[in-house]
Amino acid sequence: MSDASLPQTSTGDTLAQDFVAFAVEAGVLRFGEFKTKAGRLSPYFFNAGLFDDGLKLGRLASFYARRLAASGLGFDMIFGPAYKGITLAAAVSIELARLGHNKPFAYNRKEAKDHGEGGTLVGAPMQGRVLIIDDVISAGTSVRESIAMITAAGATPVGVAIALDRQERGTAPAADGSVQDTSHSAVQEVQARHGLVVQPIATLADLLDYLQASADPALAEHRPRVLAYRERYGV
Template sequence: MVLKQGTPGASANNATDAQAFVQFCIESGVLRFGEFKTKAGRLSPYFFNAGLFDDGAKLGRLAQFYAQALVASGIEFDMIFGPAYKGIPLGAAVAIELARMGRNVPFAYNRKEAKDHGEGGTLVGAPLKGRVLIVDDVMSAGTAARESIALIKAAGATPHAVVIALDRQEKATEVDEQGQVRDVDHSAVQFVQQQLGLQVCAIAGLSDLLQYLSSQSGGEIASHRDRVMAYRQRYGVE
């Protein structure tokens, strides 16, 4: 399917693939449980670190999950953009996997600092043009998406969609006029969809993680369910 602007959540992979992805992340040590402080200052009972997809086999399997989610979403795009830094290997891996599946699309990425020699500039790879798909790991505040959108528009292309690995499905935060951080009623994904007008596709979401934890009959993994559920009840969005 194709997710339309304004839809409350991200379009996701089918349930079987989402559950397989959660299991893969746990087994790979990418998805961990404990107590982790988020950028918003919350104490989260789980942490997703895409930097731990740290060998060829893991990165290749991850790319398969991304490609499957994109095919299931029905989102159309002309090229891939990987924002620095984590988005660079993710975008490259997805481009390789799509080519293996018979869909060869151009790929580009950016540098954090402009290069003052050689080809110069901040953009590397194929020229940005047409409908651009942004590949990233998670979306905490939508900041990275806004930066990518600005780069893509400045190059004369159209920021069209974003694909992420995990949708945390929790309230975003903003700073009010008094400088206080407060929760808002939408998630970062919903902000990108509703305010920035991009389609968003996620391999899995927090609801998939809870479903996986609930399916475990016992043991250490199942023991984390109640804490993750309590976190969602406090900070989650519909």
């Protein structure tokens, strides 16, 4: 598969490039050789758990909020799936309020509470159009579980905001018990199966743009490996 045959889906905007630069500087986006859950050897790794102090989390939330404010996506509240989504939902709601878009938020517990208010949902009542906030979509499990909780509460899921879209084909079990690549990514599956808008801050194509434009030879040298990975596994 040649690079030309892949969709040119980079946003080409300053926000995406600034976010990639921030993720690299924060050590959240790293280059090397990393084994993914699918067993692939990836030349880069994005670990949102490393947005681990107030300054980094605040900047991350600002990127989410600015992307959402510019997206035109209509939603009434935010839902953060446990565990990473809890912090993200709270932080993004603060940043949206600072931009003049005050939205309630809720999140779930992994185990139901049998005293006090009880239940698995915490925060604002689940109602109206709900936006799910997460770091990435890998297998789509977190999104499916979130959709089930939102609809069970009588609300309507309308979209998912993520930090990075890897634009990478998913995997599925084959008839012989092996695992094979699918023709679509987890993000595309969420969009097609559930009819939700998926809004990333940046994509793999944006990362490639960033590496191509980098004046740092140590960063630029990673582009051929990232590009080769995209050619092999990209959608």
